Amino acid sequence: TTRPYVIDEMISAKSIAARIEALSREIAQEFADTEQLVVVGLLRGSFVFIADLVRELRLPVEVDFLEVSSYGNAMESSREVRILKDLRSAIEGRDVLVVEDIVDTGHTLSHVVRLLTSRNPRKLRTIALLDKPSRREADIKADWTGFEIPDEFVVGYGIDYAQANRNLPHIGKVRFTDGG
Ligand code: PRP
Ligand code: MN
Ligand code: MG
Numbered sequence: 272t273t274r275p276y277v278i279d280e281m282i283s284a285k286s287i288a289a290r291i292e293a294l295s296r297e298i299a300q301e302f303a304d305t306e307q308l309v310v311v312g313l314l315r316g317s318f319v320f321i322a323d324l325v326r327e328l329r330l331p332v333e334v335d336f337l338e339v340s341s342y343g344n345a346m347e348s349s350r351e352v353r354i355l356k357d358l359r360s361a362i363e364g365r366d367v368l369v370v371e372d373i374v375d376t377g378h379t380l381s382h383v384v385r386l387l388t389s390r391n392p393r394k395l396r397t398i399a400l401l402d403k404p405s406r407r408e409a410d411i412k413a414d415w416t417g418f419e420i421p422d423e424f425v426v427g428y429g430i431d432y433a434q435a436n437r438n439l440p441h442i443g444k445v446r447f448t449d450g451g
Contacts, residue, residue, distance in 0.1 A: 273433045278426060278443035282418055287400070287428060287442065288323070290417045294398065295327040297415060298368065301396065305366040307331045309392075313383060314338035314356060316372035319429035319437070320400045324370060335360055339383060352382035362387060366394045372429045373401040374416075377409035384411065401425065401442070418442075 302308050310332045312321035325332050338356035367387060374380050380397060387395055399413035405422045426432045427439030436443070 273435075274447050275449050276432075276445050276447045278436065278439070279446055280441050281420070281423070281425060281444040282428075282442035284428075284440040287417070291320075291323055291327050294415050294417065295324065295329075298328060298396075298398070299330055302330055302366055302368070302394075305330065305394075307333055307365075309333050309335055309360060309362055309365050309367045310370060311358065311362075311367060311387070312336045312370045313372075313379065315437070316429045316431070317370045320372055321370045324398070333360060337383065339379065339386075341379065352379075352386055354386075362390050362392045364391065364393050367392045367396070369395070369397045371397065371399040371413065373403065373425070374399045374411070374413055375403050375406045377407050377411040380413065381409035381411040400428070401430075 308330055310321060310325055312318060314336050321334065325334060335358045336356065337358055340353035340355055369383060369387065371380050380399065384395065384397065397413040398415040400417040402413065402416040402419045403422055404419060424445040425442055426436040426445055427441055427443045429437050431437045432445055
């Protein structure tokens with residue numbers, strides 16, 4: 272039931288790689304005294320970004336994943352987040368970096384930050400590859416952002432449209448071709 276569409280390149284794989292290199296230098300400074308950073312990817316969208324990010328971070332890391340339920344509409348946004356897959360490790364007293372592919376309304380990241388903060392990490396920081404500030408409903412901004420983008424339907428580099436296109440190496444923008 273998906274409409275016909277084509278994908279136009281919006282951010283090239285090269286630009287993404289260059290941005291990750293720059294962000295990694297900033298993150299390495301922030302966690303220079305950290306024994307082992309817990310890097311938490313939010314499933315599923317962050318799996319490509321986290322893979323590239325941790326390989327660029329020249330720090331000792333543990334990689335963990337968290338999956339939370341998404342919100343269909345604003346009516347549900349104030350509800351507590353449902354954990355579909357919890358972390359394997361305890362994060363109390365540890366330094367944690369949450370990795371997200373995109374912050375849209377901000378409900379996902381804001382719920383995750385609230386959840387993980389309640390577990391008393393020593394330091395909790397967030398990074399999102401993409402940010403759509405024009406769509407924000409929750410009062411949150413990632414500590415590091417790769418690219419601010421306009422309100423376009425984006426796919427690739429982990430991000431799906433109806434579970435497709437996550438494996439595109441770049442960020443593309445969906446353009447519907449049925450004129451609707
Ligand atoms: C997408 C995206 C972010 C979230 C952003 O995930 O990967 O996690 O939505 O939206 P928000 O800021 O409005 O909360 P989705 O729920 O589609 O799951 P997925 O990562 O498995 O694709
Ligand atoms: Mn997601
Ligand atoms: Mg999705």
